[in-house]
Amino acid sequence: MKMPTRLAPFGRFAVASVSICLLAAGARATVVTGPGGQGVTAGQSSLIGVLDYSDEFTQTDQGGPANRPSAAALQPAAAYRVMNTYGKPSVNFQSQGQGTGVGNFSFASDGPGLINGTPNYPGSSGANSATGITQTGSGTDYGVPYGLRDQYVVQVDAVAVGDRIDITSGGIPGTIFQGNSLSVFFRGNGSGNASLYNGTTDTPIQREMPDFNTGITGSGQWHNYAVRFDRTGKEIELFVDETSVGVVDLTTFAGGLYQNFSNGAVGAGSGLAAGENRTWTDNFQVGGVVPEPSALAVLGIPLVAFLRRPRR
Numbered sequence: 020m021k022m023p024t025r026l027a028p029f030g031r032f033a034v035a036s037v038s039i040c041l042l043a044a045g046a047r048a049t050v051v052t053g054p055g056g057q058g059v060t061a062g063q064s065s066l067i068g069v070l071d072y073s074d075e076f077t078q079t080d081q082g083g084p085a086n087r088p089s090a091a092a093l094q095p096a097a098a099y100r101v102m103n104t105y106g107k108p109s110v111n112f113q114s115q116g117q118g119t120g121v122g123n124f125s126f127a128s129d130g131p132g133l134i135n136g137t138p139n140y141p142g143s144s145g146a147n148s149a150t151g152i153t154q155t156g157s158g159t160d161y162g163v164p165y166g167l168r169d170q171y172v173v174q175v176d177a178v179a180v181g182d183r184i185d186i187t188s189g190g191i192p193g194t195i196f197q198g199n200s201l202s203v204f205f206r207g208n209g210s211g212n213a214s215l216y217n218g219t220t221d222t223p224i225q226r227e228m229p230d231f232n233t234g235i236t237g238s239g240q241w242h243n244y245a246v247r248f249d250r251t252g253k254e255i256e257l258f259v260d261e262t263s264v265g266v267v268d269l270t271t272f273a274g275g276l277y278q279n280f281s282n283g284a285v286g287a288g289s290g291l292a293a294g295e296n297r298t299w300t301d302n303f304q305v306g307g308v309v310p311e312p313s314a315l316a317v318l319g320i321p322l323v324a325f326l327r328r329p330r331r
Contacts, residue, residue, distance in 0.1 A: 051146050054143055059304075061103065072303075079130070091134055135173065182290040201280035203249070
């Protein structure tokens with residue numbers, strides 16, 4: 020099992036050996052595996068305690084809402100209304116540059132609606148990609164209005180692409196190019212790197228912590244991506260396939276450049292490398308953080324001295 024990395028400037032942290040024993044027993048994972056990779060069905064995350072919004076992007080003919088046909092075209096705004104709101108206000112997926120309440124993706128699946136491209140479609144994620152996914156013939160960014168919590172997890176399945184899969188918290192849905200925002204870029208170029216981005220500045224995590232590694236070895240496979248945002252504690256935690264790969268202390272990382280960000284909207288998306296022309300995503304979900312047992316408090320040892328518990 021890969022242990023997560025606590026991220027801070029060099030020399031700022033130490034790991035007590037007893038932490039390995041305490042933190043090795045993670046929660047039971049909900050990741051499922053198909054021939055094309057791994058995913059987490061919406062509503063089945065082990066990282067989210069209380070869901071606020073989720074959508075499996077199910078096509079109309081496979082039991083989804085009206086106006087989600089398997090056609091490679093943008094649909095009316097009704098098609099982009101989030102399926103599951105758990106008593107929260109109704110919201111639409113929105114991509115900047117589109118009409119009000121319209122995302123810049125069409126609806127496809129492992130079969131109906133699928134148009135292959137680059138990267139090559141890898142096959143099913145095993146997490147309901149057979150009944151619906153998003154499909155875009157370019158990069159994409161889509162999001163929903165949020166503002167419900169200060170500690171929350173944003174999670175999505177996506178086929179890795181050569182540049183990035185991104186998860187964003189900011190003030191405007193459907194764009195990474197905004198102030199007062201924080202985007203996490205999971206790189207798909209085989210470097211295992213990720214970056215933080217605030218609309219103007221991109222800081223690779225490995226620049227400050229060379230041992231950081233997401234475990235993503237290249238493009239063309241389904242993975243589940245998640246970020247735990249903590250605006251109060253000023254930190255984020257990165258997950259790949261529901262395994263924690265690192266915690267970033269935003270008060271010290273890059274001189275604190277990323278510590279202030281809005282929760283007014285959350286979303287996901289991609290940026291494609293040269294020669295790529297397809298983005299596929301599935302199972303968007305956001306909600307409150309699962310509480311963690313305070314085993315460290317029993318020993319009277321400060322939390323900051325330890326690695327985060329992996330969730331797998």
